[in-house]
Structure formats: C-alpha cells, structure tokens
Amino acid sequence: MLREQSGWCRKLGSPLYAHLLEESARDVEAGGPAWEVLRGHEGDDRWSALALRFVGGVHRIVLEGRAPELARHYPSAGGSEGIPGAWPALRAALAAHAPELRALVDRPVQTNEVGRSAVLVGGFLLLARAHGLPLRLLEIGASAGLNLRWDHYRYEGAGVVWGDAASPVRLTDVFEVPPPLAVTAEVNTRAGCDASPVDPTTDEGALTLKSYLWPDQGARFAALAGAIVVARRVRAPVARADAGDWLADVLADPVAGATTVVFHSIVWQYLTADMRAAIRETLARAGARASTAAPLAWLRFEPAPPEGVPNEMRLTAWPGGSDRRLAIAHPHGRAVRWVG
16 A cells, blocks of 8 residues: 555655655565554555555654654755655654554545645536526535635636636646636535544644645645635534435435535545445435426546546536536646546
8 A cells, every 4th residue: 555655646746755655665564663653554445545644644743843854855844855865764753753653544634635626616617507506515525625615716727717816725737628617606505524524724723634735745735725714714614424424414405596516526435335325325315306496416526447547527417317527637636627
C-alpha cells in the first residue's frame, strides 16, 4: 500500500511523498521505525488510504512544530531543503513519535479537496439549467463541507470563467474541455454528513485538513486557506452520522420547488458494501417519488478503474433514473474534461 501510494504521488505531482513512501516501504520490510508505527495494519483494506493516514499523521506533527529537522524538507512548514536528507529526518521523527503516530494512523483521511469543486461545478450548473430550480445540496462523506460551498469559488480555464472574481478561492487552469458554464445557480440548502466531521473554522479543524494535504503542493494549501475564509461566512452544517441512515432521513419526503442533489467525491471506497447497498436502495426509493416539481439527482466523482480512467463524474437523475458520465478528471480536480 505504501508503494502503490508512492506511485500515485509521483504521478500526481508530489515527488517528496513519492520518495518518503518508497523509503518507508523499505523500512517496513527491514523492521524499522515505519514498521513499528504501522505494525498491526497489515490486513487493512487496500482502499482504506493507510499510506495517507500514515503520512498525514507525520505531517500533523511537522505542522505543530514538533519535528523541526523534518520540517526543513516540508515546504508547507517553510522548509526548502527538498528531498536530499528527508528520509533520515522522517525516520528519526518516526522513532521519536511512534506511540502518537500509531494513534494518528487510526484516524480517517480528511482531505476534503477543494479542487474537486472544479469537477462538480459542471454537474451542479447542468442541473440548475435543466430544472430552473434552486439546488438543495446533500453531501455524504462531507468532511468539513468545503465542497458544499462550491458556488462561492472562482473557476478559470480553457477560455471560460465562472464565479465571483473576488472569491478567496481561485481554481485556475482547471479545465481541458470545460463544461457549459453560462448559467447562474441558486443554492437554498447546504447540508452534509460524515463519520468524523471537521469544523474548518477552528484551529484544530484547519490543522487536521492541512495535515492531509501533500506538503510540496502549494496550490492546494492556497485553495484550502481560501475555502476556510469562505466557511467562516457561509453556513454548511455537517452532521456526525452514518451516510445510509442520514440519507434515509433527509430523503424521506420529496421537497417541491428545489432540485435535491445528493453528491460525494472520493468517498465510495471508504464505505462498506452494506452501506453502499443501503445508499443505493434509499436513492432508488426516493427517485421513485421524484417529479418535475421535486427532481432528485445523484452526482458523484469517484475512481473508475475498470475503464482505465482514474476518476469520473457520473449523474443519475430522477424522474426517469437516467445515468450518464459527465466528466473525467485528475483526482484532485484538475485537467477536467467535460464529456457530458
């Protein structure tokens, strides 16, 4: 799992993490400090993001100023020394903080990648155009709810723009083939659920979110900082709840005069088979009650490995239950190619 994530980090523009995860894999095989931190997780599911939980715990300690030697190699903490010498510094930090890191590895990943709004925006605007109704947004696996505030961000790329030019979140050069953006959208409800929600307006919540970003990817930190500013003025409550139970409750009755949009991004892999089945069943029941006055949509941006596409956005819409692919994109929301 460490080596697989190392490969993804290399492909997705984090040479520092690619290097440190490969070295950590070797250290696990040698029974070193990385093994002491990860021992007991040999049976973790491949999709449980063990490697990101591991480096996220380390990053948290770095951001708190408790691993100064390692911080010299982390741009997120002001470091500029790069890859040379980074592994010995990480190895020392693992040895020094092993008990705490073992506990941090048990925490779920809470990236809440703001860049994914650049994929989702096309789906939201398509629904706004199709029905001419306000959007009732319901996000499962919402983390800090940052993508619930997508309409307060600015999107630019491939000769098109959408959103407030004064927004503190500017997602630039995000489109290869842009979605149709010439439409306005009104959001009348923002709500989400998560097994372990994060409050982005607190210091603790902000630290948690930062710790799961990759330290050599400054643009992601800038987007997160802007999204936290937006979160302080735009309310989007996230309940601590099981996704299946929460959806069954909020979809119990149709809501006329709004398009209800259930959405998620890079969440499906963390749910059990039973939870996925319950969500599908709840959506099917709610879809059967949908009407032109109370339409329902299921919008999701998730991996699609059987087709060789890292991530795709799909839309199922009711009434009718039609399903189609709308876009493919980089997992962090770049290189968006609209195909819908």
